[in-house]
Amino acid sequence: MSEKAKLMQGNEACTMAAIAAGLEFYAGYPITPSTEIAEMCSEELPKVGGKFIQMEDEIGSISACIGASLTGAKAMTATSGPGFSLMQESIGYASLCEIPVVIIDVQRMGPSTGMPTSPAQGDLMQARWGTHGDHPIIALAPGNVKECYELTFRAFELSEKYRVPVVVLTDEVIGHMREKVVLPDPANYRMPLRAMPQSPAGYKPYAADPNGGVPLMAPFGTGYRWHCTGLFHDENGAPSSKPAVASTLLRRLNLKIENRVDELADYVAEGLEDCDLAVVSFGSSAMAALSAVRRSCGEGYKVGMLRLKTIWPFPSALIRRLLAPAKKILVPEMNLGQLAIEIERAAGCERPVIRLGKVNGDLFHPDEVFAAIKEAL
Amino acid sequence: MRVEFRLSGSGGQGLLLAGIVLAEAAIQDGKNAVQTQSYGPEARGGSSKAEVVISDGDIDYPKATAPDFLLALTTDAYRSYGLSMKKGIIITDSTVKLDPPAEVPVVALPILETASKKLGRAVVANMVAVGVLGGVSGVASPQALREAVLHRVPKGTEELNLAALEEGLALAAHAQADVRAAVQTDAAHS
Amino acid sequence: MAEFLSYFRQDRLPHIWCPGCGNGTVTGALIRAIDKLGLDKNNIVMVSGIGCSSRAVGYLDFDTLHTTHGRAIAFATGVKLARPRLKVIVITGDGDSAAIGGNHFIHAARRNIDITTIIINNNTYGMTSGQASPMTPHGMLGTTAPYGNVEYNFDLCELAKAAGATYVARATTYHYVLLEDLIGKALMHKGFAVVEVLSQCPTYFGRKNKIGGAVDSLNWIKNQTINIKAAAVLPPEKREGKILIGELHRGEKAEFTQQYLELIARVQRTNPTYARNKGVPGCELNSD
Numbered sequence: 001m002s003e004k005a006k007l008m009q010g011n012e013a014c015t016m017a018a019i020a021a022g023l024e025f026y027a028g029y030p031i032t033p034s035t036e037i038a039e040m041c042s043e044e045l046p047k048v049g050g051k052f053i054q055m056e057d058e059i060g061s062i063s064a065c066i067g068a069s070l071t072g073a074k075a076m077t078a079t080s081g082p083g084f085s086l087m088q089e090s091i092g093y094a095s096l097c098e099i100p101v102v103i104i105d106v107q108r109m110g111p112s113t114g115m116p117t118s119p120a121q122g123d124l125m126q127a128r129w130g131t132h133g134d135h136p137i138i139a140l141a142p143g144n145v146k147e148c149y150e151l152t153f154r155a156f157e158l159s160e161k162y163r164v165p166v167v168v169l170t171d172e173v174i175g176h177m178r179e180k181v182v183l184p185d186p187a188n189y190r191m192p193l194r195a196m197p198q199s200p201a202g203y204k205p206y207a208a209d210p211n212g213g214v215p216l217m218a219p220f221g222t223g224y225r226w227h228c229t230g231l232f233h234d235e236n237g238a239p240s241s242k243p244a245v246a247s248t249l250l251r252r253l254n255l256k257i258e259n260r261v262d263e264l265a266d267y268v269a270e271g272l273e274d275c276d277l278a279v280v281s282f283g284s285s286a287m288a289a290l291s292a293v294r295r296s297c298g299e300g301y302k303v304g305m306l307r308l309k310t311i312w313p314f315p316s317a318l319i320r321r322l323l324a325p326a327k328k329i330l331v332p333e334m335n336l337g338q339l340a341i342e343i344e345r346a347a348g349c350e351r352p353v354i355r356l357g358k359v360n361g362d363l364f365h366p367d368e369v370f371a372a373i374k375e376a377l
Numbered sequence: 378m379r380v381e382f383r384l385s386g387s388g389g390q391g392l393l394l395a396g397i398v399l400a401e402a403a404i405q406d407g408k409n410a411v412q413t414q415s416y417g418p419e420a421r422g423g424s425s426k427a428e429v430v431i432s433d434g435d436i437d438y439p440k441a442t443a444p445d446f447l448l449a450l451t452t453d454a455y456r457s458y459g460l461s462m463k464k465g466i467i468i469t470d471s472t473v474k475l476d477p478p479a480e481v482p483v484v485a486l487p488i489l490e491t492a493s494k495k496l497g498r499a500v501v502a503n504m505v506a507v508g509v510l511g512g513v514s515g516v517a518s519p520q521a522l523r524e525a526v527l528h529r530v531p532k533g534t535e536e537l538n539l540a541a542l543e544e545g546l547a548l549a550a551h552a553q554a555d556v557r558a559a560v561q562t563d564a565a566h567s
Numbered sequence: 568m569a570e571f572l573s574y575f576r577q578d579r580l581p582h583i584w585c586p587g588c589g590n591g592t593v594t595g596a597l598i599r600a601i602d603k604l605g606l607d608k609n610n611i612v613m614v615s616g617i618g619c620s621s622r623a624v625g626y627l628d629f630d631t632l633h634t635t636h637g638r639a640i641a642f643a644t645g646v647k648l649a650r651p652r653l654k655v656i657v658i659t660g661d662g663d664s665a666a667i668g669g670n671h672f673i674h675a676a677r678r679n680i681d682i683t684t685i686i687i688n689n690n691t692y693g694m695t696s697g698q699a700s701p702m703t704p705h706g707m708l709g710t711t712a713p714y715g716n717v718e719y720n721f722d723l724c725e726l727a728k729a730a731g732a733t734y735v736a737r738a739t740t741y742h743y744v745l746l747e748d749l750i751g752k753a754l755m756h757k758g759f760a761v762v763e764v765l766s767q768c769p770t771y772f773g774r775k776n777k778i779g780g781a782v783d784s785l786n787w788i789k790n791q792t793i794n795i796k797a798a799a800v801l802p803p804e805k806r807e808g809k810i811l812i813g814e815l816h817r818g819e820k821a822e823f824t825q826q827y828l829e830l831i832a833r834v835q836r837t838n839p840t841y842a843r844n845k846g847v848p849g850c851e852l853n854s855d
Contacts, residue, residue, distance in 0.1 A: 007401040007410065008688040025649050046834040051648050051827060060641035063634065063671075067614070067645025070632060093635055113831070117416055160819070177410040177439050178397060180404045220630040220646060221653045227576070227625055229633035237634075238579055239625060284439075291438040341692040366438050 006179045010174040011036040011078075013148035014104050015044065016183070018076050019102045020158035024050045025068035025075040027061040029083060032116040034106035037078035043317075062090040070228060072194065072219030074156060078104035082113060085130065085264040091165050091231045094129030095253065098163035098206075098215065100194065102155045103350035105167055106175040107283075109361050118361030119172035121283055124338040129165045129311050134250060136257040138264065139167040139312040141282040147181035151266075151309065155351055157192040158264070162256055163214055168309060171334070173284040173363050200224045207235040210248050214253030255309050258312050265315035268307045269322055271297065277305035277376055278326035280343055281321075281333060282308045285364050289332050292369035303373055308339075315344040316346035328376050332356040332369050380516055381441035381465075382429040384506065385458050386450030389421035391503030391554035394529060395448075396427030398507050399499070402517035411439040431516045437500060445487055446514055448506055449473055450488065456513060460481070466556065478533040484513075484555050486548050492541060501541035508545015525541055574598045574608070576628050576764065583622055587781025589740035589766030593687050594623045597656070600751040604799035611654045615841035618660040618694045619768075620687035636827035637668030640675045643682050651824035654754070655681070661688040665721050669701070676730035679758045680823040685750065686723060686761065691774040697771030708775045727761040729766040738765060741789040742812060749814060758822045765792065765810070800821060819838050 008016075014270040015037050018026075026041040042052040051068070055061040058079055063076035079087060084105045094101050107123045109115035127139040138158050140151040148170060155166040160325075197203050197216040205226040208215040215235075218224035231239040232246045240246070257264070270293070272278055281289040286307040296303040307321055309313075323329060323343075328351055331340040344353045356372045359365055380400065384392040393414050400410035411430045411434035417423040426443040452474045458465045459479045467483045470474070471490065475483055486509060492502035499546040504526060511522045522542055530538040575598075584590050589705030601611070611629045615621035617636035624631040634642045639657045647655045664672050664686050675682060693708055699716050702723070706715045711778040728733045734756040738746035746764060753760035767773060767784035778787045795813035798806050 005404055007397065007404050007412070016833055025645065027645060031764065045833045047838045049831055049835070051831075053648055055641065056670050058673070059638065060671050063638045063641035064645030064648070067632070067642035067647075068649035068843065070630075071612075071646055071650040075649075089635055090638065110516060117418065119825065122613070135581040173413060173439070176414060178400060178410075179436075179439070180400075180409050180411075218634070220612050221610060221623075221650050225630050226635065227631045230635055231633065236578075287438050294437065363440060365440075376742070 005180055005182050007178050008145055008172055009036065009080050009176060009178045010142070010145045010148045011106065011176065012040060013145050013181060014078070014152045014168065014170070017149040017152035018156065019044055019048060019050075020186060020189060021153045021189075022074045023156075024073040025065060026050070026077065027053045027055050027064035027075070028077045028079065029055055029058045029061050031058075031080045031083045032109055033175050034078040034080050034104060036175070037104055037106075044376070057241070058086035058209075061093075061336065062087040062101065062103065066090060066094050066097075066099050069099050069101050070220045072222075075132045076102040076104065078106065080106050080108045080116075081110040081120075082124070084123055084126060084252070088126070088130040091137070091142070092133060092135055093197060094165040095135035095137060096133065096230055097228050098217070098253070100159040100163055102152070103151065103165060103167045104158050105169050107169060107171040109359070110183045115323055115361045117172065119284055119334060119363055120359070120361070121169075121171060121285060122338065122359075123169060124333075124335065125313060127169055134254055136162075136253050137163055137167065137312055138162070138257060138310075139169050140266070141309060141311050142174060143283060143286050143307055143309065144174065145266070146181050147309065148174060149181065149183065149311045153189065155224035160194045162213070162260070163217060166256060169283065171284050197224070204225040204235045205237040206233060206249070208252060210252050212259040213224060213251060214256060221340040261313045261315050264310050264320065265318050266309040266311060267315075267322075268309065270305045270321050272306060274302060275324060275326050276302045276329060277328045278304045278306060278323050278375060279330045279332065279369070279373065280306045280323070280339070281331065282311060284341060285332050285334055285358070288364035288366045289369050291366035292373055294299045295366065295370055296373050301373065301377055311339075312340050314346070316342075319346040320342065325352055330356055330372055330376050332358070332364055332372070334358050334364070379430060379432040379436070380446070381444045382431075382446045382448070382510060382514070383441045383444040383458055384427045384429070384448045384510070385454035386425055387453070388416065388419045388423040390425065390450055391500065392425050392427045392448075392450070394508070395503040395510075396429045397523070398504070398525045398529050399431045399510060400431070402511060402521040405521035406517050408433055408516070409436050410438050412414050413439050418420040424457065426458070431493025437468045438488065446510060448500070448510060455479075468513065480528050486552055488545070488548070491548065493560070495544060496537065496541055497514060499536060501538055504538045505545040505548070506539035508542040508547070509549045509552075512546045513552065518525075522546075543560055553554060571595070571598050571602065574602070574628055575626055579626050582626055584619060585770040587767065587769040587784070589689060589764070589768070590620055590623060590687060592740040592743065593685065593746070593764050593766060594626070595752055596747040597658070597685065598627070600754055602686040602753060604754055606653070606654055606754070610652065612640045612643075612646050613656045613658060614646065615658045616663040617661075618663050618692070619689075620658055620660040621663060623658045634847065637663055639663065640668060640682065640684065640840040641673040642811065644671075644680055644854065647680055648680055648824055651681070651828060655683070656754070657682055657684040658692075659684060659686050661686060661690065662692045662700045665701040665723060673726065673730040676717035676727050676759050676761070678823040679731055679733050680819050681825075682761070683753045683756070683758055683760045684762070685753075686763045687725065687766045688763055689766045689772060691768050693768045693771055697768075697775055705738060709772070710775070722760065723763045728767075728816045728818075731759070731818070731820065732816070733758035733759050733820050736761070736765045736814045737765070737810070737812045739765040739788050739792055739812060741785045742792075745794075745812065752814065757825075758818070758820065765812075768808070768843065794836050
C-alpha cells in the first residue's frame with residue numbers, strides 16, 4: 001500500500017480539502033447527511049488556528065461565514081436540502097456583494113424534511129435559482145470521494161478568484177461513501193489567494209471592467225473603511241437606485257461567470273465520438289450509469305457517457321458539441337428531470353432526450369440504467 | 378475480480394465499523410475498496426446495512442449488486458437480504474432462524490455468543506464478524522485486518538477488539554470446510 | 568461639531584431620515600462615545616440589518632456592513648470570531664433585532680460574544696411605513712394593527728439579560744447625556760453588550776397614535792421612563808408602569824472569542840504536529 005492511500009469518506013474529503021485550501025472559518029448547523037463535515041471542522045480547525053462555530057440555524061451559519069470572509073478569512077459551511085433552502089437569502093447577499101464563500105450541499109430526498117438519510121439530486125435547480133433575482137453562482141458535482149477533495153479545493157480557488165459563492169453538490173451516497181483515495185501531494189497544490197488592493201488611497205470597492213471584471217477586495221479591519229451593502233451599489237459601494245448603476249452592476253455580476261463558461265467547464269466523456277446513445281449524468285447517479293454504459297459497450301451497443309463535474313454555469317455550447325454524434329440522449333438522475341431540462345435546452349432540438357428519474361431514495365442500480373439503455377436503442 | 382459484501386443486522390451492532398475495517402484491510406493489501414451504508418433514524422435498534430466492494434481493478438459502482446457474502450446477524454436481516462440471494466453464501470449468527478430457507482448455502486456461526494460469552498463484551502461482535510468475513514473470503518490478510526482494527530477502533534479498546542478479530546478468524550478457519558462444502562454443493566446444483 | 572464630521576462619509580450625506588427622527592441623535596451619541604474613547608477607526612466594523620436605523624452605517628467612515636433583514640448579529644458574529652481584535656458594533660432596530668433577527672440576538676447573548684449592539688427602538692417598522700413591531704405596546708396603533716395591537720411587546724432588556732448578555736442598559740433619545748454615557752460603557756465592556764434606545768418615529772408611530780410631532784414624541788418617551796437609580800428610592804406605586812432607564816445589568820462571564828482563542832492554544836499545545844497554516848492570508852491577524 002502506498003503511503004498516502006487512505007480509506008476516506010466523501011464528507012471527510014471535503015473537509016480535508018477545505019483545510020488544505022486554507023479554510024479558516026466554518027459556521028454550520030447540524031443536518032444529516034452533512035454533519036460529519038461540521039464535526040470534523042470542529043475538531044480540525046483549531047489545530048490549524050482556524051475557527052468553528054455552531055450557529056443557531058443555517059441562515060446564521062452562512063451569514064457568519066460571509067462576515068468572516070469579509071475580514072479575509074476563507075469560509076465554508078455545509079448543509080443539506082432544508083438548510084440549503086434557509087441559506088438562499090444570504091447566498092443572494094454573497095452574490096450581490098461579491099463575497100467568497102463555499103457551501104457543501106450533501107443532498108438528501110426532498111422537498112421538506114423528506115428522507116433525511118436517503119440520497120437525492122433534487123437541489124440542482126435550487127443551487128442555480130434558489131435565491132431571488134438574477135445572480136451568478138458556480139456549482140460543482142463530485143462523482144466520487146477523490147473528486148470531493150479535488151472539487152472542494154477548486155471551489156475555494158473559484159470562489160476567491162471570482163468573488164462568488166460556490167456550491168459543492170454531493171449527496172448522501174458520495175458524502176458517506178468510503179473509498180480508497182490517494183491524497184495529492186500538497187506541494188502540487190497552490191493555495192488559492194484572494195487578490196487584494198495595494199493601498200487604501202482612492203480605493204473603490206466595486207470598481208471593475210463592466211464586461212465581467214472582478215473588483216479587488218480589501219479585508220475589513222485593514223484601513224480601507226469601505227461600505228458593503230445588499231442594496232444595489234455604485235463602484236464606491238454607495239447604495240444607488242439609478243437605473244444605469246443597477247443595470248451595469250447586475251450585468252457585470254452575471255458576465256463575471258457567463259464569460260468564463262468554457263474555462264469553468266469540467267466533465268468526463270467516454271465514447272461519445274461515435275455513439276447511438278449518449279448517457280448524461282452527474283454525481284452518484286453517474287456511478288450506476290457508467291457501470292451500465294460499460295456493460296452495454298461490452299455487449300456491442302454503441303453507447304457513450306458524459307459526466308458533468310461543473311453543473312453551473314451550464315456549459316451548453318460544449319455539451320451541444322460533445323453530444324452532436326449521439327442519436328438519442330438518456331439522462332439518469334435522482335430527481336424528476338432537473339438536469340434533463342438543461343440537456344434538452346442545450347442539445348435536445350435534434351434528438352430525443354429521455355428522462356430517467358429515480359426518486360425513491362435509493363441509488364440507481366446499474367441494471368436499471370442498462371434496461372433503459374436497451375429500451376432506448 | 379470484484380467481491381461484494383453485505384453486512385446486515387440491527388443498528389448499534391457496529392456493522393458500519395466492521396465494513397470500514399474490512400475495506401481498510403483490503404486497501405492495506407493493495408486492493409481497491411469502497412464502503413457504503415444505509416441506515417434509519419435509530420442510533421440503536423432498527424435495521425442497519427453496510428456494504429463493501431473489493432476489487433483488484435477500478436470500482437465503478439460502489440454498492441453491492443449481487444453480494445458474494447452476506448452477513449446476517451438478525452433474523453430480520455436474514456429475511457430482508459438472504460432470501461433474495463441467487464449466488465454467494467450467507468453467514469448468519471447461530472441464533473438466526475433460517476425460516477424460510479434460502480436458495481444459497483448458509484453457514485451459521487456463534488458470532489454474538491463468542492463476543493458476549495467468550496470475550497465478555499457483546500459490543501465486539503462486529504470485530505468477530507470481521508474476522509469471520511476476512512477469513513472466509515480471503516480478501517485481506519490477517520495482518521492487514523489486524524492493522525485496520527488497530528487504526529479504526531477507539532483508543533484503549535485495541536486489545537479486546539484484536540482478541541475478537543482472532544476469535545472470528547478462528548471461527549472462519551473451523552468453518553472453512555463447511556464453506557467449501559457448501560459452495561461445492563451449490564456449484565454442483567447450479 | 569466639525570471634528571465629528573470626520574467620522575462621516577460626507578459624500579453620502581444628506582441622510583434619508585425624516586425630520587425629527589431619533590436615529591440621528593443615536594448616531595451622534597455613538598460617534599461622540601467612540602471619539603471620547605479614542606477608538607481606532609480602522610479597527611471598528613459596524614454592522615446593520617434592514618430598517619431606518621440600519622442605514623446609519625452607510626454614512627459612517629468605518630468598515631461598514633449593511634446586511635439583510637435580521638441578520639446583522641449573525642454577520643457580526645462571523646466578523647468578530649474571525650478577527651477578535653476588531654471592535655464590532657451592531658446598529659439595529661426593534662423589528663430587525665426582536666422579530667426577524669430575534670434568534671440571532673438571543674444566541675449572541677447566550678454566547679456572550681464581544682459585540683456592542685445598539686437597538687434603536689421606535690416601536691414600529693418605519694422603513695416600510697409604520698407596521699406594528701414586536702415592540703409596539705399593547706393597544707397602540709400601526710398600519711397592520713389598525714384596531715389596536717392585541718399582542719404584547721417584549722421587554723428587550725430583560726430578554727437580553729435572561730439570554731446571557733453581560734451588559735444591558737436602556738436609554739432614550741430624550742436623555743441624551745445618559746445615552747452617550749451608556750453607549751460608551753457598552754463599548755468598553757468585554758462581552759455581549761446591549762443598549763436599547765427608546766426613540767421617536769414622529770412620521771409614522773407618532774402620527775398614527777396621535778402622539779404629535781417630534782417634541783411631543785420625546786416627551787411621550789420621557790414621561791414613561793424613570794432612571795433606575797431614582798426608582799430605587801421611590802415607593803412602588805410611583806414606579807408602577809414606568810420603564811426603567813440606566814445601566815440595568817452587568818454579568819460576569821468569560822467572553823466567547825477569548826475562550827475560543829484559549830481553546831485554540833490548548834488544542835495546539837496538545838497537537839504539536841500541526842503547524843500553523845502559514846500561507847493563509849490574514850492568519851497573521853489571527854493571533855489575538
